[in-house]
């Protein structure tokens with residue numbers, strides 16, 4: 568099947584990794600349903616996607632709310648009877664030592680980073696299985712984190728929410744294997760996005776230290792992550808499912824001794 572007719576849902580499509588992935592898919596002629604709770608930013612994104620081969624359909628959605636996800640997928644179902652790919656990038660970061668973290672922050676981490684992916688995957692599933700075959704499997708890609716592979720003080724609940732997501736990835740991969748839906752995750756270390764820029768700006772008050780450069784000597788750009796997501800959505804990864812791929816410049820491979 569040609570890429571001319573592919574349909575993808577990207578959550579967190581208004582900013583950072585999700586926005587970069589949205590641009591990449593639009594450049595490759597996908598029809599992209601971009602879900603985000605930041606509707607103003609989504610509208611700005613829509614204006615910047617006029618001259619691309621693909622079609623962008625922005626949809627306001629709170630990925631942590633089953634009612635909101637249901638409503639968003641009703642709009643998607645009105646526009647297409649099938650999907651080729653789901654990319655879940657919507658996520659939040661909350662800092663704080665575990666003994667200091669508020670219950671509201673703990674809940675938002677798990678509601679958005681973990682439950683949000685499950686809710687979106689559940690809503691996308693009926694559309695993903697429509698055209699999925701062994702030769703041309705449908706794809707789900709979750710944006711986890713290197714924190715799921717190596718936690719950090721001040722980010723314990725965030726790491727736990729992403730560990731839970733990696734287990735959802737693995738189990739879902741096997742549960743959906745016989746329906747030809749491949750489920751994988753990327754696990755980036757620090758990526759230069761608005762999320763991290765805000766953390767850096769707030770560092771004086773929060774005390775949280777962003778990890779910074781990797782052993783490769785720089786911080787990742789969103790395009791570094793998008794490239795691996797593109798691989799996970801493409802034919803070259805057709806025999807991969809249940810994988811958690813670090814995109815971290817070697818950050819979790821070994822500790823650097825100074």
Ligand SMILES: NC(=O)c1ccc[n+]([C@@H]2O[C@H](COP(=O)([O-])OP(=O)(O)OC[C@H]3O[C@@H](n4cnc5c(N)ncnc54)[C@H](O)[C@@H]3O)[C@@H](O)[C@H]2O)c1
Nearest residue numbers: 579581582583584603604629630657658712757758760762
């Ligand atoms: N930036 C990093 O260093 C880094 C590293 C590892 C993993 N990640 C993960 O990558 C993903 C994207 O992060 P980013 O750095 O691009 O951040 P970002 O803040 O630039 O973008 C996240 C987007 O998700 C949206 N969002 C948040 N909660 C939502 C909800 N409930 N419903 C719908 N949309 C929601 C935001 O409005 C925003 O547009 C997140 O899951 C994050 O945990 C980021």
